[in-house]
Amino acid sequence: MNQDILDQLIGDPPRSTVDVGAIIARQRRRRRVATVAGAAGAVLAILAGVALAGGHPLARTPAPLAASGTASAAPSASTGPRGFKVRTGTEAGRRQTLDDLRTALEQATRTYARGTAWIYMPDVPGEKRTPDGHPRMWTTTDPVSFEGRSGIASAGRKGGFYLSVRPTACVTGRSCSDVYSCDGTLTDCTATRTPAGLPVVRWMEKDPARGGKQYVFYIVQITLRGGANTLTLRAVNYFGGDASPVSAPTPVLTRTQLDAIAAAIADQISG
Numbered sequence: 001m002n003q004d005i006l007d008q009l010i011g012d013p014p015r016s017t018v019d020v021g022a023i024i025a026r027q028r029r030r031r032r033v034a035t036v037a038g039a040a041g042a043v044l045a046i047l048a049g050v051a052l053a054g055g056h057p058l059a060r061t062p063a064p065l066a067a068s069g070t071a072s073a074a075p076s077a078s079t080g081p082r083g084f085k086v087r088t089g090t091e092a093g094r095r096q097t098l099d100d101l102r103t104a105l106e107q108a109t110r111t112y113a114r115g116t117a118w119i120y121m122p123d124v125p126g127e128k129r130t131p132d133g134h135p136r137m138w139t140t141t142d143p144v145s146f147e148g149r150s151g152i153a154s155a156g157r158k159g160g161f162y163l164s165v166r167p168t169a170c171v172t173g174r175s176c177s178d179v180y181s182c183d184g185t186l187t188d189c190t191a192t193r194t195p196a197g198l199p200v201v202r203w204m205e206k207d208p209a210r211g212g213k214q215y216v217f218y219i220v221q222i223t224l225r226g227g228a229n230t231l232t233l234r235a236v237n238y239f240g241g242d243a244s245p246v247s248a249p250t251p252v253l254t255r256t257q258l259d260a261i262a263a264a265i266a267d268q269i270s271g
Contacts, residue, residue, distance in 0.1 A: 083270045086165060086229055088144035098146055101265070102137050105148070105163060108264035113257045121151030121160055123241040135161065143167050143176070151239055152252045159252040162234040168227060177230040180221055194263040199223045202259055213246040218255050222266040231269070233262045
């Protein structure tokens with residue numbers, strides 16, 4: 001089912017109340033403050049309540065994803081539409097790109113996360129319920145980016161999933177994508193490469209949640225060919241909009257599955 005048909009069935013998507021990218025960036029700034037304050041014991045004591053647990057690996061030379069041990073199976077050459085481009089100049093091009101991204105995502109998920117299902121995930125009160133079976137995807141403008149969000153379920157567990165393809169050239173007040181690196185500010189960070197050689201950074205975030213629980217974010221970012229855009233996938237252990245409660249101890253997708261899905265999509269994007 002292509003984007004036009006889906007839009008006719010479910011209408012225009014509401015703007016999500018959750019900017020997961022902004023949450024991650026804010027947490028990264030927190031850790032930077034905590035690192036700078038490390039030499040001052042009094043300041044460190046104040047920040048200890050908000051600093052995230054876990055070590056901060058040093059940057060390392062990227063290694064091929066299939067050889068790194070982070071993915072049990074390298075994406076195959078037959079997964080998804082081959083050689084599609086990120087087209088931003090026309091409405092038709094943007095719709096085609098969105099269609100290609102959805103197809104690549106769904107096929108890669110079927111391949112590397114068998115038994116999972118896309119389910120409707122509520123966001124804003126009063127929104128129209130969308131059908132299960134497909135992630136919700138849309139474009140933004142100024143600059144153009146491609147976004148997606150969905151609930152995902154497997155074996156009685158459910159959580160959230162987010163996708164973004166955003167430009168790397170950041171302009172104040174506009175949506176863009178910081179290009180992350182394993183510079184000591186990201187938790188459990190690994191730098192690697194896709195089978196096609198694209199640079200990958202994968203890491204994990206944790207944040208306090210109600211009831212003594214923790215929000216857990218698995219994130220993988222791949223710089224696409226040409227360096228003008230990044231693909232970022234995030235699997236989270238909550239289900240719903242802003243401030244939704246934790247729905248499982250960890251995200252439904254494992255880090256290995258998320259890595260393989262991201263690589264399968266990114267290696268198909270030709271520019």
